[in-house]
Amino acid sequence: MQVHKYDVVIVGAGGAGMRAAIESGQRAKTAVLTKLYPTRSHTGAAQGGMCAALANVEEDNWEWHTFDTVKGGDYLVDQDAAEVMAKEAIDAVLDLEKMGLPFNRTPEGRIDQRRFGGHTRDHGKAPVRRSCYAADRTGHMILQTLYQNCVKHNVEFYNEYYVLDLLTVEEEITVDGVTKLQTRVAGVVTYDLATGELHVFQAKSIIFASGGVGKVYKTTSNAHTLTGDGMGIAFRRGIPLEDMEFFQFHPTGLAGLGILLSEAARGEGAILRNSEGERFMERYAPTIKDLAPRDIVARSMANEVREGRGCGPNKDYVLLDLTHLEPAHIDAKLPDITEFARTYLGVEPYTEPVPVFPTAHYAMGGIPTNIKAEVLQDNDTVVPGLYAAGEVACVSVHGSNRLGTNSLLDINVFGKRAGIYAAEYALTADFVDIPDNPLTETEALLDTMRSSEGGERVAQIRKELQDIMDANVQVFRTEETLLEALSVIDGLEERYKHVTVQDKGKRFNLDLLEAVELGFLLDMAKVMTAAALHRKESRGGHFREDFPERDDENYMTHSMAYKDPTATETSGVRLKTKPVVFTRYQPMERKY
Amino acid sequence: MANPVIESPRSGRVAPEYTRRGSSKGNFEMLAWLFMRVSGIILVVLIFVHLWTSLIDGEGIKGVDFGFVAGKWADPVWQIWDLVMLWLAMLHGTNGVRTIINDYAEKDSTRFWLKSVLYASTVVIIVLGTLVIFTFDPCPVIDGVAHVAPYCPAL
């Protein structure tokens, strides 16, 4: 067993991980562990932009941005976090610019800004230009710029090191006369994909920045690698997951494929039409129409299709119409996404509307953290030395529905905070001793899979999981669909015990990797479904047809899902609640 | 069954074959690159005219003999012409072959020997050629027998 010692270990090398690494690498001995290579992460797929109230092109301020974020998240947003994010957004953008990010520019040479869904002037009066962007590859440029700066600061990467376990110890502490168990973290166990060996990384601070869990769905904009590993590891180690019922479906995925066409398309003037050629968003959001937040647009689209106004042979998609825009304008602002339409669907966006349908996009929920990116083991107890940032975390700045561009902002603001706080903690703290036999559980997990002859195929189970999630835990949900999903997942979990990998080797055993990832997917699907079942109201990205109204009286709370084998009625997921933080905005009806 | 030993950690470790062998100071490669282009343009002119006179003009290849050479080199313009052509072509060619050796010789020792042979032959050829052009005698007397040609002074 190889043991490496670092002050700070960062799990994941996407936007949040590398943003944290830049801060922590300059302050403490830092290692970044990633199951990919740094620039392969899904941050690179983000297109439209990153909002900040720079007011470069029109009047704007960070309070409006906070309001939009809170309202966009249907008031489930922790407002202290939203304030931090909107306020620090400005520096986050300027930091990136100073790191070299090639933002598009105004005629005066300042960072240009454009409109984006849900971002408005003066508390919802009209759309505002707030999104800073680099063509339609803002995420790509952020990822590249962060990696470039990691190179500049000599950050140590361990590429293709797959983190499989978090090493924790429990100790009794007494706070205010109450004795409870405090979780402490000692390090992580990783699987070196190249050699098939396990390594232990002992660290004072550990930052999870491992991204989302989009692959529980079939139609998703997410990368194959987004399998909820970080969330799964934390969950298995007793850390709760917050707000997992809220999953964002991005309105404009290429129909059937799920590949994303940026909201920037609508920001630049593209509109949605149904089979009758009608601009149906005028009915659903009369004020901001196609630029309504994603949950509303996605639901409207799904509703159009459900009511028989879908296009195509199966009437199962709607159209994104860019044909009234100047080709030159499209080329200048949206070059990549028009290429996607051409490459993957053979549609020429200059002259033909593009078939689109909502695609699973973003997990609003995740590992609960406070505004210092510290992970919580319950509603208010911090796990010392454990941090999370990015999609894996839930600060909660997105509440029940994230606004477009706020994810790139989230990773930059809270990635930076995680890096700074983790390094500062590491400089004052001591190592926690690695528990005895740290590899036992991981080895057992891998050995079972390698030696199993049960004959169940990873791909088959995963496909069935994705099918049921797509059908039953999508834009519209009911108790019935959710219960069915839960029982299907239980069945799949049973079959997963007999899963067989064909590759028995050590070197680059990606067959084994997929099997392990499937385990996390099953866990997360279960948590998401159980949490959705628990929330008997409709809010943001979570729409219960049996409870179509928002219910502030009973559900103005975050959900906290704990692993608890005794909670048999919800497949081993125990749900609790956590209060929402309010500072200045009281809940109102959410209309656009 | 080969059991590969993969060093760990692998990240950041570059296989030795790919580690660059020191960096070169100075502008040699740049100058060589530039020389190829400049000499190339000049050579196109020099060689095309050379080919015209040797292969097309007059009787073509059939017209080439000692007398043809002698007649040409009697004119200093042609002497200079051929001299420049010799030098540029040899250097251009040598540099070309040098890059090819650099590209394809797998071992340092092979590379060294091939280049040594190349440079030696280049020197020999350039020196030889230069000497021939400058010491050329259109009416040589060999073993007391004078070469007879219309342009030779009558004995």
Added chain:
Amino acid sequence: MPKTPAGTLYRGREGMWSWVAHRITGVVIFFFLLVHVLDTSLVRVSPEAYDAVIAAYKNPIMGLGELGLVGAIVFHAFNGLRVILIDFWKKGPKYQRQLLWSVIGLWFVTMVAFSIRHLSVVFGG
């Protein structure tokens, strides 16, 4: 190089094959150049020696060889000019393919003209 299992030939396009041709013609010309300097040097040995060797160039088989040599030189020259245009002309990289077809066209025209003249000399009286 570490052991890399050999695969198929890389299917490069005009740019790669013109470069391959450029290299091959370059090497051919270089070796001819060495020989050519040596044979020309025979003028310093004796007129007879030179004429004897040069006579060899005049037989039909060598005549075809000369045709090949000239073909190589003309290609190397024209393609070399193309490379220079790519290097120094702003739009060179954009039109590299068209430039190559021009090179091939010019080469063809030149070679037809040269062949007519040269082969009639070699095979003629």
Added chain:
Amino acid sequence: MSTETVEREPASKIELAPGIGGGGEIPTFDITLKVRRYNPEVSDDAYWDEWKLTMYGTDRVLDALHKVKWEHDGTVTFRRSCAHGVCGSDAMRINGRNRLACKTLLKDLDTSKPILVEPIKGLPVEKDLIVDMEPFFQSFREVMPFLVNRGHEPTKERLQSSEERERFDDTTKCILCAACTSSCPVFWTDGQYFGPAAIVNAHRFIFDSRDDAGDMRLEILNDKEGVWRCRTTFNCTEACPRGIQVTKAISEVKQAILSRKI
């Protein structure tokens, strides 16, 4: 870029042409996929493996590889992540040319013949389609691929005109997939050449008006393994899945070195 957006409000309702927006039955067809296999744990020899598959019109080579891995042979090993051409994981040689498997539609290939898939050339093969990327990233790191600015740090952003930004826009598209570098005949020879990707990333900063370290990067690329080894074969330009004019970028770096030295 200007900030003007099309302000003209689009029509509330339009007549759609019949059958607009693609659609129709997605055709299926059969392909033969041949993959070059190599696993040093089992044998030192590489070999070709082949499968016959039924695929759909919208499927890409990556889908075919997944079908093999998920339904036929789990030991087939390749990297992939985003699956739509922005992460750069799945560069491989498809029918002899470097492509991203996720961006190459099967229907665009000649499906009457077997589709050949091999690892990219010039980097050590580790297993099947996976190559050791470290030498590639090493070259990237060596060209100082980051902004260096020695001036005063402004409180707000540094100013840059749209024209100045446009100057290096093309080379900012690079996703570090190595399709260009591993398509370069010079890189295949000994792996010492910096390679197109590193030069592209140097170009991105050399021509950035905000950067002050252009001279240092030019000095690095003036090396014997630098830009002068480029032979303008255009393989890199043709291989780039992002459409970057790689050869042109290299030419511009060459000229920048020349103009500074002479």
